[in-house]
Amino acid sequence: MSDLTPAQLVPYVTGGAFALAFIFGAVANKTHFCTMGAVSDWVNMGDLNRMRMWLVAIAVALLGSSALVVAGVVDLSKSIYPGPNFTWLSYVVGGLLFGVGMTLGSGCGSKTLIRLGAGNLKSLVVYVFIGLAAYMTLRGLLGAFRVGVLEKAAITLPVGQDLPSLLGLNRAILATLIGAALLAFAYASKEFRANFDYSLGGVVTGLVVVGGWYVSGHLGRVAEDPNTLQEAFVATNSGRMESFSFVSPLAYTLEYLMLWTDKSKIITYGIASAAGVIAGSAAYALATRTFRWEGFRDAEDTANHIVGGLLMGFGGVTALGCTIGQAISGISTLALGSILTFLSIVAGSAAAMKYQYWRVSRED
Amino acid sequence: MNFDKDLDARGLNCPLPVLRAKKALNDMQSGQVLRIVATDPGSSKDFETFCKQTGNELLSQSAADREFTFYMKRK
Numbered sequence: 132m133s134d135l136t137p138a139q140l141v142p143y144v145t146g147g148a149f150a151l152a153f154i155f156g157a158v159a160n161k162t163h164f165c166t167m168g169a170v171s172d173w174v175n176m177g178d179l180n181r182m183r184m185w186l187v188a189i190a191v192a193l194l195g196s197s198a199l200v201v202a203g204v205v206d207l208s209k210s211i212y213p214g215p216n217f218t219w220l221s222y223v224v225g226g227l228l229f230g231v232g233m234t235l236g237s238g239c240g241s242k243t244l245i246r247l248g249a250g251n252l253k254s255l256v257v258y259v260f261i262g263l264a265a266y267m268t269l270r271g272l273l274g275a276f277r278v279g280v281l282e283k284a285a286i287t288l289p290v291g292q293d294l295p296s297l298l299g300l301n302r303a304i305l306a307t308l309i310g311a312a313l314l315a316f317a318y319a320s321k322e323f324r325a326n327f328d329y330s331l332g333g334v335v336t337g338l339v340v341v342g343g344w345y346v347s348g349h350l351g352r353v354a355e356d357p358n359t360l361q362e363a364f365v366a367t368n369s370g371r372m373e374s375f376s377f378v379s380p381l382a383y384t385l386e387y388l389m390l391w392t393d394k395s396k397i398i399t400y401g402i403a404s405a406a407g408v409i410a411g412s413a414a415y416a417l418a419t420r421t422f423r424w425e426g427f428r429d430a431e432d433t434a435n436h437i438v439g440g441l442l443m444g445f446g447g448v449t450a451l452g453c454t455i456g457q458a459i460s461g462i463s464t465l466a467l468g469s470i471l472t473f474l475s476i477v478a479g480s481a482a483a484m485k486y487q488y489w490r491v492s493r494e495d
Numbered sequence: 496m497n498f499d500k501d502l503d504a505r506g507l508n509c510p511l512p513v514l515r516a517k518k519a520l521n522d523m524q525s526g527q528v529l530r531i532v533a534t535d536p537g538s539s540k541d542f543e544t545f546c547k548q549t550g551n552e553l554l555s556q557s558a559a560d561r562e563f564t565f566y567m568k569r570k
Contacts, residue, residue: 171510176513176549177548178547178548249536251508253508432507491511492518
């Protein structure tokens with residue numbers, strides 16, 4: 132690939148992102164992989180199997196990504212996650228609000244795409260409001276608040292915020308220990324081991340994230356862009372190497388559609404990945420005849436989904452990612468902020484579910 | 496099948512059908528039957544897990560006309 136120009140690499144990057152996301156969309160639909168569902172099963176029923184599925188995805192992503200680093204294939208420090216600027220308040224506030232939002236909006240960003248592919252029109256509304264709020268948080272009114280208030284609460288670390296740098300430990304050893312511990316916890320359950328779908332959903336999601344790093348960080352890497360004479364990662368919105376994340380790509384998809392005639396706008400890795408999840412989920416739903424149109428129940432249901440989308444858009448950009456972006460792609464870099472965001476999302480979602488049950492309990 | 500209470504969860508998505516079922520069962524006596532009608536495709540798996548975890552008995556589930564119907568016996 133090294134003899135190709137950056138422009139010639141674009142189809143490989145976007146095509147690779149689409150293909151991987153397509154697989155994720157289909158498998159997540161089949162296996163009911165859902166991070167909000169994982170919290171719901173745990174908080175509302177005491178069932179940890181879907182949480183184990185999520186943890187397997189994290190473990191596989193961590194082990195696979197670390198293997199790519201050790202093999203010299205990618206350099207995860209080129210991603211947005213492990214930088215030395217530890218914006219702790221953004222991770223906590225963004226994560227909490229994202230967690231509340233995904234509970235109100237029937238699922239996180241990726242689940243929104245999966246539901247949309249399967250015919251849920253509520254998710255189309257959530258998609259638009261995630262994209263709108265995300266764009267406002269990236270560059271608009273909410274962006275001023277994010278940068279001027281939340282990101283002021285930051286600690287500039289002397290090294291990157293990834294655990295190997297912070298603790299002075301070997302990445303391969305640390306990743307192996309953490310990955311093995313997560314896998315041991317998940318597979319200690321006989322019930323989890325007995326259901327193939329749990330493993331399928333977790334392992335495939337983790338592998339898709341690893342594949343995402345390979346596509347963007349290896350195939351899409353240009354050592355010296357002829358225009359800037361600097362290293363570049365082609366077809367990314369961040370300008371850095373990316374793996375899967377499903378908040379800002381929704382905003383960039385809307386931007387791309389609205390500015391279609393602006394030739395400087397291209398289909399990026401993120402845009403292709405969002406489209407891939409919808410397509411993969413739709414393909415599975417159509418093939419298994421489970422595609423069905425769903426709409427809003429009433430005004431309250433509509434309001435919940437709109438607010439959920441807005442909170443996810445703001446929270447996801449503020450925290451630098453979602454339940455896939457920070458909680459799998461980010462944790463695969465062992466960034467401390469990713470772990471903090473993951474915990475904040477789970478806490479926000481659990482709190483929102485407790486509130487929902489309190490409200491339901493007050494009804495006649 | 497006879498039932499003692501009816502829960503309309505149509506148009507609701509996870510986690511609301513489970514939360515409403517939980518509340519409905521809390522208001523019922525042991526042995527009574529709750530009928531739930533839902534449209535969320537994930538509700539089937541959710542209610543299977545719910546019954547397994549809570550000890551309530553899932554007497555039957557069926558799908559027709561884009562709706563899922565569950566009969567659940569309170570423990």
